[in-house]
Amino acid sequence: MDEETRTSDAAWALGEVRARQQQVIDQATIPAWYWWAVGVLMVVLAVGVDIRTSAAIGTAVPVFVVGLLAATGAAVRGQFRQARLRNGLLDGRGVAAILGFVALIVGGTLGIAFALRAGGVHYPATLACAAGGIVMGLGGPVLMRTLRRIMLGNRAGSPR
């Protein structure tokens, strides 16, 4: 095999290495619908909190818990059946992105809810969770794209 052929073969092999690792990363991505589902469930729970009757709470809490478990199970089922991502793919930037997203949703939702309540607005938890749910639905896929980019950068064969 001459030098040029060897180099072309090496370039092809590197492309293959990266593409195959990308397959594993892509199968582990949480689908966009999951974030909207969690957002809707947050609103359901908040309606129960705002109405404050036993019937409302007794309905909202089970719907939230069962819905969250079902949605999470469906979203991550692929990972448990197909392949589990290697821990090293997600570095400190990924962890920071996840924590930042959680802080944004929790902090933002609580902040809006308390502000609305202080202002005497009806259904403050519902309105705040609706806002938080929209951020969740729109921001979840952005978080996934960020994590995917980080993992693709950390896979073997990425530019050094």
Next chain:
Amino acid sequence: MTDARFDELIHPPTRLAIVSLLAASQWADFKFIRDSIGLSDSALSKQLTTLEQAEYVEIHKGFVGKRPRTSARLTPAGRTAFEQHVAALQDMVARSGMRIAPQ
């Protein structure tokens, strides 16, 4: 920094694809590897056995409920060999001045 070492056992296209999938995984299901690469059960078994004999891969056979499930993972030696092989490929490409387009 990883030492570069071209690995003849890993380099053939099918084994390179298998090891690359496993390199991004803690473990991968047999069916996932088979379907991702487009191999028959017997062809994949043969390649996994070759990698297992080289102590690059561990194969785990178990049950989920009543269903048998086979999974595979890279051993530490397999991961090191893969990383050294990738470093060797990168060196070959870098020496030529070629660039791999980002995916």
